[in-house]
Amino acid sequence: MERCRDRQGEYIEGEKVATVIANGLDFQCGGTIINERYILTAAHCIINLSFPLITVRVGEYDLGSEIDCADAENCLPPVQDLEVEKVIYPEDYNVTLFANDIALIRVTKIDLTAENVMPVCLPIPANIRDMKFEQGIVTGWGFTDPHEATTNILQKAILQKRDISVCKKAYVVAPGIKLNYKQMCIGGIAKKDSCRGDSGGPFHVASYMNGDTRYVEFGVVSIGPLYCGYDGVPGIYTRVTYYMDWILDNLEPLDKN
8 A cells, every 4th residue: 555546647657547458459348457467447348358458558658659758858658567366256257147247367477667647546445445535537548539449548527426326227228237335336427438448447536545645446437328428427437445345355376476
C-alpha cells in the first residue's frame, strides 16, 4: 500500500491503467496493476476470446503514439508489453449473467520504477472497505460515442454511485441479468458513462490513507446498456470489496516460476 496511486494524473503523469491486448495487436479491455506480477480486470475480458490472450500492456496513454510526449522535452518512458503467464477467475463466474465478473492476470515482471506505471490502491483496511462515497472516477479507452470506435487517448469521467435498485429497474428488460450485493450501480447521466472497450477498467474513489489522498479501486467495469451514455441507465460494476479475500488468496509469490 506504500506506493499505490496518489493522484489522478493529467497526461504526462499518466493514469497508470493497464491495457489488455488479445492477440498482440488488438485492444481488448482495461485493467489495473496490483503489483509487479498481477493485473486486475473483468473475467469476460479474458474468457472465450477469438484470439489467445498473450499480452498485457502497461504505461500506455495514447494508443496511436509510439512514445507519449507532452512536448519535445517531456516524454513518458516506453510502454511495457508483458507476457501473460496465467489467468484466474472465480469458479462461479457466469458469462451469461455477468456474475462474479472479475479476474486476475499474472504477467512477466512489471518494472514499477517507471514513472508511467504504479499499482492501484485496493480497499484492504476495514475502514476503507466500509467507506461511504457518492462518486468516483472511471478511466479507459472505450467508445466515446456508442456508434464510433474506441479512442486512442485515455479518457476519464466522474460518475455517481446509485442504489442497486436503480440498476434493477433499468435492466428489468434484461431478465438474464440478476443483480446483487456483489455489484455496483454507477452513472446514469446522459453522455457520461463507461462504454464498450472500458470493460475491466477501474472505478476509483478518493480516500484518505496514511496521511495522503489515495485513489482506491472500488469497482471493475463489467456491463452496461448496448448504447452507453443514456440518461437513467447506469452501468454495472463488480464490487471489489466483496472480492478482496478472493484477490489476496490468489496472489502467488512474486518470484514463483
